[in-house]
Amino acid sequence: MKLNRNILHQQRRQLDExxxxxxxxxxxxxxxMGWLKAVRESLGVTTRQLAHLLGTNxxxxxxxxxxxxxxxxTLEALDRAAQALGFSVVYAIVPDDTLEAIVDEKAQEAAHAxxxxxxxxxxxxxxxxxxxxxxxQLQELAQSLKTRLAPELWTKR
Numbered sequence: 001m002k003l004n005r006n007i008l009h010q011q012r013r014q015l016d017e018x019x020x021x022x023x024x025x026x027x028x029x030x031x032x033m034g035w036l037k038a039v040r041e042s043l044g045v046t047t048r049q050l051a052h053l054l055g056t057n058x059x060x061x062x063x064x065x066x067x068x069x070x071x072x073x074t075l076e077a078l079d080r081a082a083q084a085l086g087f088s089v090v091y092a093i094v095p096d097d098t099l100e101a102i103v104d105e106k107a108q109e110a111a112h113a114x115x116x117x118x119x120x121x122x123x124x125x126x127x128x129x130x131x132x133x134x135x136x137q138l139q140e141l142a143q144s145l146k147t148r149l150a151p152e153l154w155t156k157r
Contacts, residue, residue: 005147005148005149008149012099012100012103013100015099016098016099016100019092019094019095019098019099022092022094023094023095025094026092026094032069033065033069034065034068034069035068036064036065036068036073036078036081036082037065037068037069039082039085039087040065040085043085045085047061047062047065048061050081050084050085053084053085054080054081054084061081064077064078064081075089075091103146103149103153104142104146106153106154107142107143107145107146107153108138108142109157110142110145110150110152110153110155111138111139111141111142111145112138113152113155113157114141114152115134115137115138115141119134
């Protein structure tokens with residue numbers, strides 16, 4: 001399936017706009033004890049009471065809170081507990097930068113790697129290119145890789 005590059009660019013811009021607010025929220029650190037325990041305790045709900053709301057036992061709630069602290073809780077389990085307390089679990093994958101900036105950076109990295117290899121070969125053959133021309137080639141190649149969303153963007157280096 002060939003993807004329309006203009007549509008992908010537009011999708012990135014639209015998703016970037018939606019993710020703006022999430023980037024701010026993602027900077028909020030998780031409570032040391034975990035969200036579930038923090039919320040439960042702030043409401044004055046005991047582990048025994050939450051266990052009753054969930055139809056389980058006290059130990060299950062304690063292990064659930066422990067797994068959340070360790071980053072090993074499932075979204076399903078966390079959602080069930082949150083709903084029992086009248087809360088919702090909100091889940092998002094939030095990039096550190098804009099999607100456009102990430103693609104730009106990946107294109108620059110890929111272009112550097114490609115040109116580094118080519119430049120090395122040309123030096124060995126005594127056909128070295130001037131630095132100014134190399135910079136122009138780098139920008140041109142990076143733009144081409146970005147426009148095509150070339151597979152090289154996501155090659156591990």
